[in-house]
Amino acid sequence: NQTKLCCRLLCFLWKFVVLKLLEDARRSPSQPQANVVVLPNHLANDFEAFCRKNPAPLPLLYRSQSGETSCQPLAKNADIRTDISQYCVYEEGRLVKTVSSLQSYNMVCFYLGCSFGFEGRLKNAGVPVRNVEQGTNVSMYRTAVPCTPAGVFSCPLVVTMRPVPAAMLDAAVEVTHLNPLAHGAPVHIGDPALLGIQDLSRPDYGDRVEVQPGDVTVFWACGVTSIEAILSSKPSLAFSHSPGCMFLTDIPDSSPSSSMPSASESVDRPATDRNLELIPRCFLVSQNPLMYSLASQRAVATIRQLETIIGEDPGERGIRALFVQDELLRSCLALSHASSVAITTGFPTHYQHSPPDETDGPPGAIAMATMLLSLGKQVTMVTDRRALDMNQAIIDEAVRKGVLKSAVPLVTFEDRGPDSALHFLCHHGDPSKPRYDHLVAIERSGRAGDGNYYNMRGVNIKHLVDPIDDLFIAAKDIRGITTTGIGDGGNELGMGKVKERVKTLMPNGSLVACDVPADYAITAGVSNWGGYAVACGLYLLHTCPSHQRYLKKGLGLEHATRPEQLQEWTANLPSVAKEESILSTLMSCGIRSGKTGHLAMEVDGLTFHPTHSDIITRLLKVTLGATTPNL
Template sequence: MVLLKCARVTNFLQRAVGTKGLTYSTRARKKPGFQQANVVILHKDLADDFEAFCRANSSPLPLLYRSKCGEWSAGPLATASDIREDCPEYCVFENGRLMKKVSSLSSFTSELEHMVTFYLGCSFGFESALTAAGVPVRNVEQGRNVSMYKTSVPCIKAGQIHCPMVVTMRPVPEDKLDATAQCTHAIPLAHGGPVHIGDPKLLGIRDLSRPDYGDPVDARPADVPVFWACGVTGVEAVKSCKSALAFTHSPGCMFITDQKAEAISPLSLEPAQRPLTFRISQDPQHYSMASERAVQQIRAIEELAVEDPGSRGIRALFLQDELLKACLSLSHSSSVLITTGFPTHYMHNPPEETDGPPGALAMAAMLQALHKEVVIVTDQRALEMNQHIMQDAVEKGVIKSAVPVISFQSNGPDSALHFLCGDGDPTKPRFDHLVAIERSGRAADGNYYNMRGVNIKHLLDPIDELFTAASTIAGITTTGIGDGGNELGMGKVKAAVKAHMPNGKLIACDVAADFAITAGVSNWGGYAVACALYVLNLCPVHQRYLQRGLGLSPTPEQQSKWAECLPTVAKEEEMLRILVKYGVRSGKTANLGLEVDGLTFHPYHSDIIQRLRHLTYD
């Protein structure tokens, strides 16, 4: 007996046994380890639009092969195949509506002579790679088809074709997220790496127990929902274009090729392509992703920013990867509120110091370049001065466009909620990230102290209330940047402040941020945030994840604009000159000059800026 090619044998068996009640895992055991394909069949007049749609949305629709008009076989994928018979079940659409499901398309042969077939990669192709990496595949364990969901994420339109992206979901143990991301990222023809990890509501999915396609899959207690782009997006595309007649595979009833599915070892990936995952929010649960190379760069930036030339002992407050996780969160944000201002010089007018505002503007400049909405909140007492400083900074080229500078007044227990959320509704936050840099923070006794232990509460508005309110509002993340432990947000490390910093038990800030970035000088922490955001947005792994696998890589023009917004020695020196013009003094010495925290701009701060830039471009 002559043995038929693998795909034909398997597809013949599928038809012979029928598909009713036949789950994916049953079929997979007949043909383990082979690449499977989603199928879309459209009239030839729509073929070019659909191919363009696939090219623009390659993550959900990785194009394996486009047939010639009227071609039944897919020679490059499976020898002796016949698309009229080789899927266990097909969907028949008329004018965008699903009319019926059939086990064969032979009765439509005359219509198919004027149609083009598209074979698209399928995530079933990477399940063997997950298994090889030691990642449990829950849908296979449970004998179920994978769960598939329509999302609120729009694909990029091409011609007449537009639709939301469809995703698959597989629950994965948290300690297997890195392995999961790495082994699937290496297989782009099976949709590549995840497009979202965490809360399904961030994709517009309300209920995981009610998939739009496939079967519900049960998660274990330590599992995290992981989502991949799905080829069933092609089904939604067919519905959207309302072709008089079109066909797709029935979800889960795939065309099986003769090609082996890849099983890539994560160890074989280059650092620039090896994803690492990090949790950036607990409420809602949200993880982000960057390449190992980008992570290494940002860790080097973080280590430089925490250098302590003043020998203040701030290394005792340092937590690794706070810069990385804060910047991953900021990269996902759309609207950021920044606060700064430490009136340590209570004997002078103004009492502000030169640490804080330069770092705040450095962050704001990069966030603006990344198309984030940015607002700065400060004390009413210093509002007019800071608005003038902002105007001067624009005129001198420190920042390209002015950031709104506003104040916050507490008029009752709900003031912070109404400031942060439209109509005081916690489901409508105006900002999704709050950043405090060198902002005096409230101590446990309700007062605000400088490093000498002097109470300066009378000079401050209660901006801390915004951070404490944010901790109760889902969807708002907070970051604090400090160099002594008495700054807003540094309550996350207050135990270390009390144990290691002078006057620590008195001055330690009691208000914690989600992320606490420790720096030798707080401005350096702001510069580090700007540099890390630049690194992340040049990282192809992070960019892909940020865009849900849709769209193109940043253009050289975009990259150039981001680079122009990085801190430079010239810009930061100019910023200090502007502060001195308004009487703002060095924090440690009260000198009115180009000095921050007792360190002259040259050589200390200029050297750090140059080294940060070197690490950023490395």
């Protein structure tokens, strides 16, 4: 019994010493740490390629020569056989034991950046590090996100989780972005289920860390991904550090660049990725599920410029009173994360004509659709039954003229009972299986508080409108569907988000104000301009290195955007020629200008030249002037 008691006491003391050493190392930003993987020679090239393809979880600090036990670029007088307190030994992809030293050594060692290297800097920036506060190892989780394979290596991404107070997310993102060889910025912020993590209380590696009230779960790519790579590739023999038992380096934390050195290169080159315009900023884009997204300061500033341009009011309708900053940005971020988008438009303001529709709406809808298609999204258009044939003809002509990238499905929605909207939005009416991630309404007549639909003159046009509003109402309770409304008067679907302003500040506002909100309400001098700005904003996000890294979880980033891909995205931006062409098509279908009812090349009483053409030209100039082609 005395022997057992002594062993327990020694184990406790050992754990205390190890945790104290780890905490001391974390407090010091001047001594970064490294994950270590030791592999047979014949697997070394495959593993280096695996690191290159997955730089966020596997930032390679140094690859040794075969049998090399020292590591001069990282630490003087190092001996990898004894410099780690505990090693894991794997045989045929199974963990067979842990040891305190490596005896025989004729293999290749890989030293990988570790997130412990930025914990000291987080604390210096005032960001609490909960695992250090709680005296535990960090929580590590195996995700459902597959790494980009290379050779024999293929495995899921592993992440660390650190809870961060919501008000400090930007600080945490900035500090870690500036440490690219310590995994860089987070790869996910928000609901762990979006990574396939079902239970935060049961980490796959490390210890449970308690989330405090007001904290958001933030996930960084983790070097323990390398252990998963060993387990999946099943080498006859391999070694790694034991999670939490790191190799301590001598290199300054602020010195490494984001490029990867070879075995003969040093990592003491000065950092180059410190351009303040490229530092990411964090934005909430969804509450259900909770999800934040990242975009560089440059992209954010440029999208705000777009928002300013479309907020101009040459028609003097007072639209600036409805403006909410960053609705365009947040909508574009949400759309960037979406895979399937439904777009609806159609405002039958000219009830005395056939067709009753106006020229505002369809051009902006088509501009968004063609950009979304070029980015690989699925797109569906939703219309009224009375306008089905007309809108199909417009789509067909837009494809024929090259305005629309390719044909999109055109569907209608009918109210056939209390679950109609649920069955339309979700496969088999199952709210856990939505068909769409995002719904967009642009210049779509919206339901007022009394259940009717009004044009800006206060005329009830309910008989011309199908209840597509029900889809936006139902979407509020379906996890994973976000919504955007684009309008220029306040009576459009989605503008219920600002209905109190509409009622107070817009003509006939108390009668015509739409009562149905969207998650994001984009206001524009003309609604089409909002559609053009969304297309431009999506382009900017997909040419933003910070946003693309976040979208891809830091995986598959070994190449810059292909020139032909960038060329395709650029070709699918709205242009003066394309928008003039689609407006001509609308005229040929008998669709009239909203304000005047003229069958002419105008929208909302403003002639295409020079007003609309000038807005398009300015949007393009701002967008293309801020492009960052190398991701």
